[in-house]
Amino acid sequence: MTSDVFQPGIQSGRLSPEDYEAQFSDLHPPMAHHEALVAADRCYFCHDAPCITACPTDIDIPLFIRQIATGTPDAAAKTILSQNILGGMCARVCPTEQLCEQACVREKAEGKPVLIGQLQRFATDHLQARGVHPFERAAPTGKTVAVIGAGPAGLSCAHRLAMLGHDVVIHDARPKPGGLNEYGIAAYKTPGGFAQAEVDWLMQIGGIAFRHERALGRDVTLEALRAEYDAVFLGLGLGGVNALGAEGEDRDGVMDAVDFISDLRQAGDLAALPVGRDVVVIGGGMTAIDAAVQAKLLGALNVTLVYRRGRERMNASPFEQDLAASKGVRIVTHAVPVALHGNGAVREIEFEYVDDAMKGTGQRLKLSADQVFRAIGQRLVDGDLPELSVNKIKTDEKGRTSLPGVWAGGDCTAGGDDLTVTAVAQGRDAAMDIHASLTAG
Incomplete structure (x- = not known):
C-alpha cells in the first residue's frame, strides 16, 4: 500500500487510549x-x-x-x-x-x-x-549446529540441541527472534511482550547465539552452512503470500494480512496504526481471523471476512469463527473475488458466489472497501533449498531432508500444518535425530 494516493477511509487514531487498552487486553485472563x-x-x-x-x-x-x-x-x-x-x-x-x-x-x-x-x-x-529455567546444559560436545529461522521450530530445535551440549547458531531474516510467535499472532493473544520474554527465558539454557537479518539465499548459502557447521536445521516458515488472481488487486489499500498483523505487533502506539472504515479480509484460516478481528478492534466500522468454501471447511476453528462474529466481523462464505474497483485506490471489491465444487453461480456480491487484506495462504519462498514436495521441503519422519546433514521442520516442510505446537514438536524431534547422528560411533 503506497502513501501517494489519497485514501480518506484509512485513518489512524480512531479510538481513545482507554479503548485501545481495553480492546487489546488479554483474550483469556490468567487463572488465579x-x-x-x-x-x-x-x-x-x-x-x-x-x-x-x-x-x-x-x-x-x-x-x-x-x-x-x-x-x-x-x-x-x-x-x-x-x-x-x-x-x-x-x-x-x-x-x-x-x-x-x-x-x-x-x-x-x-x-x-x-x-x-x-x-x-x-x-x-x-x-x-520466577525467572527459573528448569533445564541444565549437558557437557559440551564440541559440535556446532546452524539453525535457519528463529520461529517455533527453530527455537525448539535450538534449545534441545543446546541442552544436549551442542553449540547452536540461529540465523534469522528478521531483526528480532520469535518468527510467527513475534510477528504473526494476534496482539490480544500475547500482550505484554510475552513472545520476547519467552525467548529470553529459553535462552537461559546457554549455548545459543543469534545472527539477525541473515536470510538463506540472500546473506548465506546452504552450501556454506553445510561446510561450516556439523549439521543444519531449516525452520524457515513460509515467507511468500499467495495472490488473489483478481483484476485490480494491485490497487492501493490492498495488502497482505501477515504484514498488517506484523505491523500491529511491532507498533509502539496502536493509535498510530491506520485502519480502513470498510475492511474486507479474504481467507478462512487463522491469519484471516486475526486480521479481521484486529481491524475491528482498531476501530474499523465494517469488517467482512469472505471465504471461498463453507464455514465447516475453514481452517480457523469454530471457536475462532465465533470469536470473530462476537467482535462484529461479518463472515461471508462460498464467494471468490473477481475484481477490485477504484481510481488508484480500492473502493469496492466484487465477488462471485460459487457452489461446493467451486463452480461459479453467476450471482455477484459487491462490498465497499477502502482496505483489503489477502489471507489465502502462504508459500515457501524459492531459493537455496533441498528437494521439495508440493512446494515444501521434503523430509522423512525424523526430519531429514534429501541433503546429508540437513534437517527441516515446521511450516516449511511437507509435514507442517501451520500450528505452533506442531512446529515445536518437529523441531524437538529433529534435534534428537541430529544429536544421535552427531554422537554416533
Whole structure:
C-alpha cells in the first residue's frame, strides 16, 4: 500500500487510549490460584489419557494437572516444558478445543472439558515469572549446529540441541527472534511482550547465539552452512503470500494480512496504526481471523471476512469463527473475488458466489472497501533449498531432508500444518535425530 494516493477511509487514531487498552487486553485472563485448583480437580487422571495422544508434543497432561492439584505448579511446568519448550505460547494460541480438550473424557461425557490450555498457562507462567529455567546444559560436545529461522521450530530445535551440549547458531531474516510467535499472532493473544520474554527465558539454557537479518539465499548459502557447521536445521516458515488472481488487486489499500498483523505487533502506539472504515479480509484460516478481528478492534466500522468454501471447511476453528462474529466481523462464505474497483485506490471489491465444487453461480456480491487484506495462504519462498514436495521441503519422519546433514521442520516442510505446537514438536524431534547422528560411533 503506497502513501501517494489519497485514501480518506484509512485513518489512524480512531479510538481513545482507554479503548485501545481495553480492546487489546488479554483474550483469556490468567487463572488465579484457586481457579486453577478447581479446574484441576475436574481431571480424571486417565491412565490411557486420550488428551496425550491428541497433543502433537505428547505432553503428559494428567501428570501436570495432578502436579497443579497437589500444589506444585513448577513441577507441572517442567513436565510441560520437557516436551514443549514453548509451552507458555502454545497455552495461549494452540487450538486446544480441537486437540487435547476435544479428546478430553469430560468433553465426551459432559460437553465441558477440563481447561487444559488455561491450566498449562497457569503452570508455565508461574515458573517463568520466577525467572527459573528448569533445564541444565549437558557437557559440551564440541559440535556446532546452524539453525535457519528463529520461529517455533527453530527455537525448539535450538534449545534441545543446546541442552544436549551442542553449540547452536540461529540465523534469522528478521531483526528480532520469535518468527510467527513475534510477528504473526494476534496482539490480544500475547500482550505484554510475552513472545520476547519467552525467548529470553529459553535462552537461559546457554549455548545459543543469534545472527539477525541473515536470510538463506540472500546473506548465506546452504552450501556454506553445510561446510561450516556439523549439521543444519531449516525452520524457515513460509515467507511468500499467495495472490488473489483478481483484476485490480494491485490497487492501493490492498495488502497482505501477515504484514498488517506484523505491523500491529511491532507498533509502539496502536493509535498510530491506520485502519480502513470498510475492511474486507479474504481467507478462512487463522491469519484471516486475526486480521479481521484486529481491524475491528482498531476501530474499523465494517469488517467482512469472505471465504471461498463453507464455514465447516475453514481452517480457523469454530471457536475462532465465533470469536470473530462476537467482535462484529461479518463472515461471508462460498464467494471468490473477481475484481477490485477504484481510481488508484480500492473502493469496492466484487465477488462471485460459487457452489461446493467451486463452480461459479453467476450471482455477484459487491462490498465497499477502502482496505483489503489477502489471507489465502502462504508459500515457501524459492531459493537455496533441498528437494521439495508440493512446494515444501521434503523430509522423512525424523526430519531429514534429501541433503546429508540437513534437517527441516515446521511450516516449511511437507509435514507442517501451520500450528505452533506442531512446529515445536518437529523441531524437538529433529534435534534428537541430529544429536544421535552427531554422537554416533
